[in-house]
Amino acid sequence: MKVDRRLIQAIVVIGLATVVWLALTIGLITSTLEPAQRDLLAEQLAPRLALIGLTWVFGLVAIGATLRWLFRRYATAPARLVEQTQVLLAAPKAAPMNHQGTKETKALADVIFQLASQRDSLREDVAAQIAQASAGVQQEKNRLAALMSELTQSVVVCNLDGRIILYNNRARLQFKTLSQAPTLAGGAELVGIGRSIYAVFERQLVAHALESIQQRIGRGAGSPSAQFVTTTQAGQLLKAQMAPVRNVDATGAAAEITGFVLMLDNVTRAFEEENLRDQLLHGLTEGSRSSLANIQAAVDMLAYPDLDEPMRERFLGVVREEVASLSARITDMTQKSTQGLKARWPLxxxxxxxxxxxxxxxxxxxxxxxxxxxxxxxxxxxxxxxxxxxxxxxxxxxxxxxxxxxxxxxxxxxxxxxxxxxxxxxxxxxxxxxxxxxxxxxxxxxxxxxxxxxxxxxxxxxxxxxxxxxxxxxxxxxxxxxxxxASVQEQLEATQILHNDSRPEYYDFDLFQTTDQSSKLDDRLLSELSYTVFDTETTGLNPSEGDEIIQIGAARCVNGKLLKQESFEQLVNPGRLIPAATIPIHGITQDMVRGKPVITEVLPAFYKFAQDTVLVAHNAAFDMKFLQLQEKNTGLVFSHPVLDTLLLSAVVHPNQESHRLEAIAERFNITVLGRHTALGDAMVTAEVWLRLIPLLQAMGIHTLHQAREAAQKTYYARLKY
Known part of the structure; x- marks a missing residue:
């Protein structure tokens, strides 16, 4: 544990003061003695100076220990009480403070907890009244959520910057099929609250559709919309219908556009089937035209009464051949159309x-x-x-x-x-x-x-x-x-569509108020940024000595909310044996990673998942070192801004003895689930980060730059890997 600088300063001052006091005392005594007496005193004390110095040192140590006890009891304890009180102010619900200090500070902690409990009761009363007053609004909101979830068509709602603020289950599953790495990120790098729709669609295409809608609004259209078809990076053909989201002015009339709704259909198969039918029809038409012409010519010749028998047989042969050819062509078309019919209804x-x-x-x-x-x-x-x-x-x-x-x-x-x-x-x-x-x-x-x-x-x-x-x-x-x-994953997704227990995770209407700013990311407010909170499990603690990542887990925080269902979790084959001593910690065995993708396959998907966000981790230097060591192998540089909850906990709670993840979670009354799994630790870290933001703001730390600067000044920032 690091020693408080003020305690060291106090001991130094006391030590110097005792030296000065001892010197003055000796000077006063010697000034009253005769020269012979002074010589005798010096002769007696000279061999005993080491004993006097040793006695002074022991006395100073005793004084220092006493000061340290008094300091911890009467200085550090109140400081810890202040930090615990700040936690209560920021927490949604008060938790017992478990304060260790003097009798007076313990009594004060109890009173503070009682006040916080009364505050919670008042909050609950106010919340109940607000809930009662807004029951109608909530009912409409639930109807919208239910409608969106039950739709079999993919629906995505975006603000004018193209940031997704709402999507339904069907859209999540469809974006998975559009992903270039569906088995890794599962489409999570394409769809998610706060993500950009331009990861799928060209910006110019969307802008053109919005311009068309604006023109139709200008002409007085009551329900303007636009349609377009585009090819995705994964080679899929998407048909999109766009409708505007408009504000309502004081008179109740629709005002300016604040966003847009996209209703998406994957028409790849339908397009291929239409193209095949066109080809079949064209082939039948062109092939039949010549056969019919030959049959018509032969029939015309057979109509002559004076046609000799060999010639008649010849023309009859032509008719038979052309009829057989036409019949074969029709049979072939029937078989091909049957194949299309068999594929009309997808599994x-x-x-x-x-x-x-x-x-x-x-x-x-x-x-x-x-x-x-x-x-x-x-x-x-x-x-x-x-x-x-x-x-x-x-x-x-x-x-x-x-x-x-x-x-x-x-x-x-x-x-x-x-x-x-x-x-x-x-x-x-x-x-x-x-x-x-x-x-x-x-x-x-x-x-x-x-x-x-x-x-x-x-x-x-x-x-x-x-x-x-x-x-x-x-x-x-x-x-x-x-x-x-059906595969296990398909069963899970089908169950989600049928039972639909996850509606509230898929929308955030507050994002209608956000726009892309021209200022640098460092100058953005912490409350405005999007975060990817991640954690890694590894074969050991020495990234520079050959240890490798065996699991990556991450969650997203957007607009002050943890999006639990927009997560990333992937086991990684490290290409080496997992030490037996580490298995009880993370629970990952060699069999679990056998056949899993290697880190060079996983990192590109994670990089896309974390795009346009700030990375957050607990003891981030450790995790970032593993990512940096893969730069040569993957060509990916994680140049994202990084925040460390370990360092920032030390910023807001400098007097706490521990800044381990479990200790911080306990202070914030956060339930820890899945500890030492990558996704479990990422979820806990995300909860911690959301609790730290208001505490940082209370200290005057509002922007990303200020948070990074404060973190680098802490004692723990000296740790290197």
Whole structure:
């Protein structure tokens, strides 16, 4: 622990004062003695000067220890009480102070805590009254959040600077498909509160659309909008419809534009299908024109009555050849159009039980036969085209009813390795393998309705298998479909869309008030900046001696809020063994990083995630050293401004004995979860940083430059890695 400079100064002053006092005392005594007596005294004291000096040193040490005890009890304790009181002022809810000091300061701490508790009660009363008064506004806000979340179309709302202030679940998933590293950042480097939409769209394209809207507003259009189609960096074709967000003036009329809404559709597949249909139609038209001309010419020649027999046979041969050619061309087009039809409905993540319920309703409605469900695993998620799959099962049930008068059916679903088994079961007469194959290959027909798709087409569309089996003991038979399971990530995302527990994280309307400023980042207020709070787990503590990153975790803070769902978390293969001694600390084993991307693949995604933000970390010098050592390998220089919560804690709380992350979190009454995981530590550090901002502002530290300057003056800034 560092010693307070004031204590050292006090001991030095007391030491000098005792030396002066001792010198004056000796001088006064010797002035009263005769010369012979002085000589005798000097003769007696000279051998004992070392003992006198040693006694002085011991006395000074005793005085210093006493002063240190008094200083800690009567000077440092009140200073700590001041810092704890500042924490109470900045905290949303008072926590017990646990003050260690004199009886008087402990009593004062109790009184301060009581006042803070009364303040919290008053805050709660005021908050309750405000909540009651704004119930109508909150209801409208909830309706908007619900509407945005349930939409199946991607919606993104931006301010005029192109900063995202709202987006829905569908947009988050769609931006993941646009990412160049979807398995790493998961699209988080493209979409997020406060991020720029220009990471996806060209700035000039958006500006042109806004200009078009302005012109339509000028012409008096009531609901102006603009549309454009663009290609993303990932090669996807996006169709965007833009609508303005306008202020409302005192008269209730719409005023100037403050932002815009983008409704996005990925039209890549639709465009490719349209292009294929155009090519097929063009090929059929051009190829058929010549065939029809040849047929017409041959028919005209055959109309002559005096045409000899060899010539007649020749022209009949032309007709046959051209008809065969035309028939082959039409057949080829039909097959290609069927392939397009099979891909018309994309595979989607669905709960297996929902697929069976839909099939049950369809078979019962069409065939008037009862269908029961059995052995349904409620945890199975399928990746299927539910429409064509239920259509195929309904078709097979219809054929069984029509040809074998089956009285009832059962549907069964269970997991089988990496796939799921879906069985259509019946009791009664069974058919031959030839009959099954013919049903498989016939186009599906339902009375007057028909489709060129076959059951085999549906199976191939899913990359699965289908066969017929008998159970002779039970006198049962069934069709079994092997279907793909949704991946764990797809199940999670589908669950989020269905149950939607994350609405409030996806909007921040306060960003309508922000604009890009021309001033340097250092001059920006701390409350205005966006932050990427990150942490790393490593193989050891010596980055310059070969230790490597094994995990990176990060969260974003925008507009004074921690966006918990806009996070970055990735395990990294260090290319070396993880020391056994470090595994109990971070919990990451060699098996966990085997097959994971190396740091040169992860850092570009993290760099994009942290773009246009200030980096924040606890003991940032350690984490930044690992990033800097990778500059040659990746070509990426993390030139972002960096803030360190360790140093800034020492700025606002210089009298606290510990500035470890756990100690700071305890002072701020922050619950620590996932300690020594990269993302867990990043989340705690972000909470700490948000609590530090008002304390820094109370000390007159308002800008990024002031915060960095204050941090560099602390004792802990001397640490190097």
């Amino acid at each position: 989607e993540e669905m709960l297996g039980a929902d697929v069976l319920l839909a099939t049950q309703r369809r078979i019962e409605a069409r065939n008037k036969r009862p269908v029961t469900l059995e052995n349904i695993d409620a945890t199975i998620w399928l990746k299927v085209d539910s429409f064509s799959l239920t259509q195929a099962l309904d078709y097979l049930a219809m054929r069984l009813v029509d040809e074998f008068d089956v009285k009832f059916f059962r549907l069964r679903l269970q997991a089988s390795g990496a796939r799921a088994q879906l069985d259509l079961i019946w009791t009664g007469q069974v058919m031959s393998t030839e009959t099954v194959m013919s049903w498989e290959m016939d186009s599906m027909r339902f009375g007057a309705e028909s489709t060129p798709l076959t059951v085999r087409d549906v199976v191939e569309r899913h990359g699965g298998e289908m066969w017929f089996e008998r159970e002779r003991v039970r006198h049962e038979a069934f069709f079994r479909f092997l279907l793909p399971l």
